[in-house]
Amino acid sequence: MEQPAPTEAPQAMAATAGETSPENPWPLKHFAQILKQHIERAPETWIEGQLLEANVRNGHAYLTMRDVDVENSLSVTVWRSTLSRLEAKPEVGSRVVARVKPNLWLKTGRLSMNASDVRPVGLGDLLARLERLRQALGEEGLFDPELKRALPLLPERIGLITGRDSDAEKDVLRNATLRWPGVEFEVRNTAVQGVNAVAEVMAALAELDADPRVDVIVIARGGGALEDLLPFSSEELVRAVAAASTPVVSAIGHEADRPILDDVADLRASTPTDAAKRIVPDVAEERLGIEQARRRLDRSVEQLVARESERIAALRSRPVLAAPDSMIRERAEDIERLAVRSDAAAQAAVNRADAEISHLRARVRTLSPQHTLDRGYAIVQVSADGAREASAPVARDASDLAAGDQLLIRLARGSLDASVTGTHASNSNPR
Known part of the structure; x- marks a missing residue:
């Protein structure tokens, strides 16, 4: 009786991801479970961001947190038990810190963060953090006065980085033109708040700094809340300004506002209007100064001529100049006396x-x-x-x-x- 052909033994599952192949792949379920184990081994981490979405359903909060400087976002889930313990409910637009642990939902393969605590970032916390950053950068020497470059007396072209159609842009252009009608601007409109502000301002700064026609760069923004001015305390922007070869003027907010950009800039202006007054001279003042200088010069020349005229008159009144031949006569008499004495002496010698x-x-x-x-x-x-x-x-x-x-x-x-x-x-x- 004919014996049946032996069947092939089933192939063993690859032990590691590197051993998988098209002929011996991992089942998706196995890969998802291993990935979940890797992700959930990550420790809980405090992160900071701004809330773009905050939906509460069935007692649970489903948040979307975005980085304050770049377009990076994560989904964060706050379960009912955690949400009930929070002192303040999450609100869209607020800046928060959250203690999260990554989690992979196997059914959909979606990565999310489970939050065990969510706290709003208070004004005091922001100020304290900014002050620590300011001190750290200062210890590096980024604010050293010897590194600050002097602004040109009369810049031919001014680079301006500011918001589109903003009051800051209008103030700088109008006041600078009133002071010096021939001034020229190279304007770059960027976001001046929000997550895109730092990247756009840095890109505009690099472009203007590379332009040899630009003699000075002004970064201007009107007033606002502390959160609105945070991009101008970004460490990346501060270091970019410190590395720029063109003098930079900081004109952010009002007199009371003090972003870190003010410390690293070559010149800090209290307002955009103040920046316009300090980057170009006032043509009326310059003309007045020239006129005053001309008057002082005329006075000095007149006084010099008067003094020299008096000296000439005094010299002319002296006897030697009033009767210049008297000096010749005196010398002639001396010569005659000496000649007589010489003749007498010679005659006496001859007689002896x-x-x-x-x-x-x-x-x-x-x-x-x-x-x-x-x-x-x-x-x-x-x-x-x-x-x-x-x-x-x-x-x-x-x-x-x-x-x-x-x-x-x-x-x-x-x-x-x-x-x-x-x-x-x-x-x-x-x-």
Whole structure:
């Protein structure tokens, strides 16, 4: 008898999601149960958001919470037992914090949050949170005065970020144009409250900051409740303003309003109108200033000319300028006196030298042989062999002569020849 063919054993279910395949998939029920187990292992978490919907049916509240800055929302369920314990019932538009735990409804595969507590965010809580953020950013140095850039004296083009057809936009444009008619604006209309405000303002800021024609950027908004101004205390927006290369002016709300944007901006204006007054000069004031400066300049020039004229007059009245030739005459007289003194000194020196020469001449003449001859003395020379005056020896001693010697006798005037007839010895010493 023919044996039946053996049947294939059933394939075992994949142990993990990574082991599944088209031939061995997980049943949807199994996957949903595992997913539910994973989701429900998440701990309870406090979250914050704004209520878009708040429907109460059969004692249960079905809420839709949206993030305050971006378009992210979650469904939150508040069961009757929890709702009955809440001090304030949830209202659409209110800002709340809720303690939630994720839950997956297997029948529809819908993810929701089961809330065990829902509390409205009070004004004090918001202020305290903003103050903590302000302190944290300040400790990072984002508000350092040295980082703030000076506004240009006269910007050619102003970037304006504000709400469409808002009073803030009209105030800035009107007042700035009145102060400086030639001012130009690059306007970007954005949401200034709600969940889209931060993203739109940051996008407009990045666009204007990248435009080289824009010299200064104004972020303006009119007054409002604290919740309406919260986008301008967003950490993301504050950091974007700190990173901008173009000077930023914050003009949010009224004088009493103080979003964190005011601290990081290069200039804080109390109102949009105040911003218009501070970003451009007043043409009337500038013209008045120019006129006053011209008058001061004219006065200074006139005073300078008057002082110099007085100095010139004083100089002209001095004797040296009243009679300038007097100085020449005085110098000429000095020169004449010095010339006379020089001549006298030279003449005296010549006279002294002449007298000295005469004295020396007299002394020389006294010592000369001719002077002795003039006194009656004679020079006796032995004239041997007819020798004449130049070579004949002088007779000094009678004993050296003998009778018959020829003599040449030189007198004061002329000479004569003689011969010795006799000699006489003398015992006396002429000395």
